[in-house]
Amino acid sequence: MSGSGDRLPRLLALVPYLLARPGIRIDEAARDFDVTPRQLRKDLELLWMCGLPGYGPGDLIDLSFDGDTVSVTYDAGMRRPLRLTGAEASALLIALRALAETPGVVDADAVHRAISKIEAASGDARPSGVVVGHGTREAAATAQTRETLREALQRGRALWLRYYSASKDVVTERTVDPMRLLIVQGVSYLEAWCRRAESVRLFRLDRIDELTVLDEPSAPPESATPKDLSDGVFPQRPGYPEAVLVLAPEARWVAEYYQCEELAELDGGRLRVRLRYADESWLVRLVLRHGGEVTVEEPEWAAEAVRQRAAEALARTRHLAATSAG
Incomplete structure (x- = not known):
């Protein structure tokens, strides 16, 4: 079992390791780090909440999960050593407090110890300008949805889901063939072939109201290719006002x-x-x-x-x- 003292060096080493090995299998990476695949998955779930202090696009590390493989799609500058300013330390404290309240993601005791160390080092600085809000905390239902989706991907099963589309303000029912789980700019998505739309679609996990793993196999067509998310889910383009x-x-x-x-x-x-x-x-x-x-x-x-x-x-x-x- 991995202790919290060993975890920080492993997290720091994971980014350059994964950048050099895109698409590596999780069990292979776990062997290289001498941990179990389950522990490495927990490390990856913590890693995608890390990055440069701030709340705009491109601040957090982005990971792409495709079955049992993982790739870093954006490293958020983690190749560079950083010295925290007072504002950055305060932003980090806010993120850590939110992380400690996210169910089933990390060892809460280790997070609280990290908070205590940063508070002791940063003193009483409380700069303004830090955005704080509801979006930093993941609901327990979303965490459960992720577990169900991961199970479906591992078993190769199709899914029925009831999904809220914010752009159209409607709730629809769909049968989809899951392709991979994505974490882009701190938001979890399912990428899947939607049989209703007959194309590849991204579904935000926190907008899936109901989810059922079907007995039939997942069978996306050969034409279903993963989306290029190197510029984010909503890349800058002339067609988007x-x-x-x-x-x-x-x-x-x-x-x-x-x-x-x-x-x-x-x-x-x-x-x-x-x-x-x-x-x-x-x-x-x-x-x-x-x-x-x-x-x-x-x-x-x-x-x-x-x-x-x-x-x-x-x-x-x-x-x-x-x-x-x-």
Whole structure:
């Protein structure tokens, strides 16, 4: 069994090791590090939460799991030695506290010991400008979903799932042939051949409402090839328009939950973010459901659409109130 004292050197060695051996089998890597495959999987699950302090795209290490193999798709600068500033130490402490509350991922005692050491080294520095929010914590249901998906991949089984599509605000039922599990920019995805769409699709694990492993084998067609995610799930491309939003302090977690390309601190704890969107109705719903905590600076059509939808909702509310009073 691996102790916490041996784990940190192993984690630091894993990144260059995996970069030099893309697609290596997990059991082979485990033999090289003299640990069990189960322990190495735990190390990898901790590793994908590591990287440069910060909360924008490209801060965290990205891993690609394909069956029993693993590759590093982005190393987040872990080849370089780092000296932490006060702001970086504070951001690291926040990440570690969130990690300690993620069920079934790491040895919580080891994380708490690391927190104590960093607190002792960094003193009482509490710089502003660190984004803190709900997006850092993984629900127990998502962790269970990952375990079920891993089992299906190992057994080579197809899946039935009920999935929430945020871009269209709909819930659909699909039968899919799983291909691999991915962790991209700190978010877990299943890449699978979707029989309904007849193409390869990415499914966020935290948006899978129900999941059933089927008796039939997984059989993606030969044309089903993994997506190139070297530039992220939503790479910059002319076809994806941009929006500029201002987040109130209570809505800063949006900057973690959704991929943002630029972040700028404003007065009063507000945050200006630039993000890309593929669907106009999704953007309008995102702003509306936060009740004034998110405002639109660009594009103008989105700001006008939000004002119109909000006015229509208020008019319906007044009508209901008048009917009730009468």
